Amino acid sequence: MTALVVLEGVVIVLLVVLVVGLLRSHAEILRRLHDLGAGLYDEGAPTSALSSATATASTVPETPHGRTRPGVAEPRPVATAVSDLSGTTPTGAVRGVAVRGVEHGTLLAFLTSGCSTCLDFWQAFRTGGADHLPGRDTRLVIITKGPEEESQSAVVDLAPEGITTLMSSQAFADYGVPVSPYFILVDGPSGQVVGEGAAGSWPQVRDLLVRAAADAGMAMPTGESHDVAAAKHRAFVGGRQREAFADDELRAAGIHPGHESLYPTEPIGGAVLHDHDHDHGDHAHQHDPAGGV
Amino acid sequence: MSRVKGYGLSADPKAGWEVEIYQREAATVAAGRAARAQPGALGDEAEPGVLLDADGARVQAGVPTPILHLANFPLPAERGDYGGGAVELMGRGGVFISLLEHDPAEAASALFSRKQVPWPLGVGDFAPNQMQRTIGGQSGCQRFFVVGGRAFCLYVAIGSHTLRALVLPEVNQLLSTIEIS
Numbered sequence: 526m527t528a529l530v531v532l533e534g535v536v537i538v539l540l541v542v543l544v545v546g547l548l549r550s551h552a553e554i555l556r557r558l559h560d561l562g563a564g565l566y567d568e569g570a571p572t573s574a575l576s577s578a579t580a581t582a583s584t585v586p587e588t589p590h591g592r593t594r595p596g597v598a599e600p601r602p603v604a605t606a607v608s609d610l611s612g613t614t615p616t617g618a619v620r621g622v623a624v625r626g627v628e629h630g631t632l633l634a635f636l637t638s639g640c641s642t643c644l645d646f647w648q649a650f651r652t653g654g655a656d657h658l659p660g661r662d663t664r665l666v667i668i669t670k671g672p673e674e675e676s677q678s679a680v681v682d683l684a685p686e687g688i689t690t691l692m693s694s695q696a697f698a699d700y701g702v703p704v705s706p707y708f709i710l711v712d713g714p715s716g717q718v719v720g721e722g723a724a725g726s727w728p729q730v731r732d733l734l735v736r737a738a739a740d741a742g743m744a745m746p747t748g749e750s751h752d753v754a755a756a757k758h759r760a761f762v763g764g765r766q767r768e769a770f771a772d773d774e775l776r777a778a779g780i781h782p783g784h785e786s787l788y789p790t791e792p793i794g795g796a797v798l799h800d801h802d803h804d805h806g807d808h809a810h811q812h813d814p815a816g817g818v
Numbered sequence: 819m820s821r822v823k824g825y826g827l828s829a830d831p832k833a834g835w836e837v838e839i840y841q842r843e844a845a846t847v848a849a850g851r852a853a854r855a856q857p858g859a860l861g862d863e864a865e866p867g868v869l870l871d872a873d874g875a876r877v878q879a880g881v882p883t884p885i886l887h888l889a890n891f892p893l894p895a896e897r898g899d900y901g902g903g904a905v906e907l908m909g910r911g912g913v914f915i916s917l918l919e920h921d922p923a924e925a926a927s928a929l930f931s932r933k934q935v936p937w938p939l940g941v942g943d944f945a946p947n948q949m950q951r952t953i954g955g956q957s958g959c960q961r962f963f964v965v966g967g968r969a970f971c972l973y974v975a976i977g978s979h980t981l982r983a984l985v986l987p988e989v990n991q992l993l994s995t996i997e998i999s
Contacts, residue, residue, distance in 0.1 A: 620837070
């Protein structure tokens with residue numbers, strides 16, 4: 526009987542040791558998964574990573590990085606150096622793009638023509654997804670690797686109209702781009718990276734960039750991107766929009782088509798209105814009874 | 819930004835300046851996109867040497883020739899050879915430079931009688947009526963010349979005629995970096 530009790534006690538001790546060992550092993554596995562960003566209890570964690578650096582910081586703070594899912598790049602421990610861009614356009618032109626020492630911000634979107642995640646971004650940009658960007662009059666510049674590493678014809682098809690697209694392996698190297706897609710927001714006046722990182726969708730990137738811009742003191746409401754604002758300004762200054770604006774103003778002032786003020790009969794500013802006695806040469810035009818031309 | 823070279827032209831833009839060197843033929847690749855765009859996307863302008871089809875797409879003809887653009891503001895992705903679509907964006911301190919090569923066959927014409935580069939430019943070289951298309955306040959300068967048997971047109975647009983004396987040193991500095999090989 527005594528022997529039986531002793532044997533049972535030994536078995537219980539062995540089982541306790543075994544259970545403790547299993548629990549420690551399980552804890553170690555969980556800790557490793559946690560470190561890899563795939564913890565069992567991280568379902569609510571973001572599927573993206575985007576670090577922010579203040580305009581004056583030379584390195585990203587040494588606090589633990591945000592965890593990332595597999596395939597999503599982690600923030601880098603050292604702030605990215607900013608350099609201007611040079612490369613070729615998808616149509617073969619040689620192009621240099623200024624990023625630092627300029628008044629506007631620049632969002633650099635490093636994409637490829639092949640990855641499925643990148644295709645979502647190309648699509649988003651083609652459909653106006655980047656019409657509103659965070660930061661200071663932010664301009665979107667899409668960068669792919671150079672023609673030696675990327676399909677030029679594919680990029681021609683993917684490149685959104687009106688958005689500067691540059692093919693430059695040098696830019697990937699200069700900015701140490703770890704994976705595509707990857708995004709870097711640069712503050713032009715300071716020439717510093719405001720935020721950078723990767724995400725699985727454009728809305729995620731945009732939201733994270735808004736936060737990064739706010740952290741860097743660029744907490745202004747997300748506005749029209751540089752390209753959209755430029756297109757509107759261009760249309761206003763040089764196109765039909767200006768004509769329409771002038772027409773609206775004249776109508777508001779009570780001056781409608783045919784209004785007598787449009788057909789003065791007296792000289793204006795020294796100019797003599799003819800009435801009319803010259804040779805039309807090879808052209809002909811009509812004159813209304815009020816003397817207009 | 820280091821020196822940018824292409825098609826026998828090069829320039830060394832200073833900080834904050836942008837540059838692009840392209841050929842007119844290269845632009846035809848973009849014509850398909852321009853055709854899909856709304857007519858007038860390039861500003862409804864018919865620039866010298868550029869034909870527009872009914873959709874506003876650029877139709878190229880003749881010998882492919884390079885064009886160099888320099889600007890101290892962001893160059894829009896879509897613009898005309900003479901800066902249509904870009905100069906409208908210039909502020910008062912803005913500068914846009916276009917160096918356009920013409921068909922070598924034109925080099926012997928009277929228009930290209932000057933046999934050296936026309937820079938440095940002077941204050942008196944600029945006039946509002948030299949803009950490709952008049953934009954209030956802006957001023958332009960256009961010169962034709964031949965170097966090494968290649969015929970060129972230099973077109974410079976600045977954001978303010980009044981302030982031309984202030985921006986001229988910067989313009990001349992940038993022009994002096996242009997090399998024609």
